[in-house]
Amino acid sequence: MQPTDLELVERVQSGDTEAFGGLVRRYQQRVYSHVCRMTGGGEDAADLTQEVFVKVYNSLNRFRGQASFQTWLFRVTANLCVDRHRRAARAPQVTRSLDAPVAGEDGEFEVEAPDWEQNPEQVLLTAELQQEVRSAILQLSEKLRAVVVMHDLEGLSYEEIAAALAIPVGTVKSRLFNARAALHELLLPYVRVRSAGGPGGK
Amino acid sequence: MRRDKTIHAWLDQRLSPGERERFAERLAAEPELAATAEEARRVQHLLRALPVDQPPADLADNIMRQIRTAPAPMVRRWAWWQPSRAMMLAGATVAVLAAVMLVPRDETATLAATQLTETDRRFVQECLRDYHYEVSTRLAGSGAAQRAADATLEF
Structure with missing residues (x-):
């Protein structure tokens, strides 16, 4: 039977350093994925994930189990992502309109919208469309991005997000609402519903 | 809309x-x-539908390599029986008892003391005796324990 998070934490707190490996293996994918979605990925994502776990380890003697380990881990991850974002914000950034053509190896091409006429659950994202969605997420403010990533991409509940970000549940709801409204605008070319007589399109 | x-x-x-x-x-x-x-x-x-990003295969190993070089984040639980803390406790007890004994006894204080019921007095004495036993068994032979014992008996 797998030890619980709390059991592993207590073992680390008792001096069993190797028990931390169990927590790393259990959560490395979620933390890495969250970092990629918050920062846009790249080589820094692995470094930042490593930084998250080292920070968690170094402050594990202050963990008292009042919140779940996962919530605490997400809080550290979110804080480090914000720090990284602020550092990166000082460097000049290049942003691109979603309507602009994407440059490919053979020149520029338009990103095709998915075929929504088939079962939407079976709609697959082309690599280019994935890039468009990631780009749209990165255009959100860090506050909105954190909430929509945690809820819509990682499946955390309102309450878990509130605990991880140390904000009220009502704030989670309003940020999620605003984030979705912004994403709706940004991704409209790919999700537009064709109206019977209107000009819409896929 | x-x-x-x-x-x-x-x-x-x-x-x-x-x-x-x-x-x-x-x-x-x-x-x-x-x-x-x-x-x-x-x-x-x-x-x-965005695919989940897969971490590099050696990420966990790299993290653990770094962890092993850091000091262990052990939780230090407060334990009164640790020698240094027990000494501090005994010293504090002696100081409190000495302060009580050195306060000039005026008529009011005498009156207040006489107003203690016999049950109260016995309760206080039992508490002090128990505490003295705990301290003296932990610090047998130390000067602090002897002073605590003297103060308790004098009280």
């Missing part, structure tokens, strides 16, 4: 059965709302 909060509650399946029924009626009657709701659902699908 894209800012209709009911659409998001509907997407998250957080509407009550009654609310869901009323919203379904609205969707059927309002094509524009239905189109917006469908677009919102597609946006959510695009987000959920």
Whole structure:
């Protein structure tokens, strides 16, 4: 039977350093994925994930189990992502309109919208469309991005997000609402519903 | 229209059965709302369909390599029986008892002391005796323990 998070934490707190490996293996994918979605990925994502776990380890003697380990881990991850974002914000950034053509190896091409006429659950994202969605997420403010990533991409509940970000549940709801409204605008070319007589399109 | 909060509650399946029924009626009657709701659902699908990023295969090893060089984050639980803390405790007890004994006894204080019932007096003495026993068994032979014992007996 797998030890619980709390059991592993207590073992680390008792001096069993190797028990931390169990927590790393259990959560490395979620933390890495969250970092990629918050920062846009790249080589820094692995470094930042490593930084998250080292920070968690170094402050594990202050963990008292009042919140779940996962919530605490997400809080550290979110804080480090914000720090990284602020550092990166000082460097000049290049942003691109979603309507602009994407440059490919053979020149520029338009990103095709998915075929929504088939079962939407079976709609697959082309690599280019994935890039468009990631780009749209990165255009959100860090506050909105954190909430929509945690809820819509990682499946955390309102309450878990509130605990991880140390904000009220009502704030989670309003940020999620605003984030979705912004994403709706940004991704409209790919999700537009064709109206019977209107000009819409896929 | 894209800012209709009911659409998001509907997407998250957080509407009550009654609310869901009323919203379904609205969707059927309002094509524009239905189109917006469908677009919102597609946006959510695009987000959920993003593949999960896989960490590098050596990430966990790299983390643990770094962890092993850091000091262990052991939790130090407060233990009164640790020698240094027990000494501090004994010293503090002696100081309190000495302060009580050195305070000039005026008539008021004498009167207050005589107002203690026999039960109160016995209770205080039992507490001090128990405490003295604990300290002296932990610090047998130390000067602090002897002073605590003397003070207790004198009291």
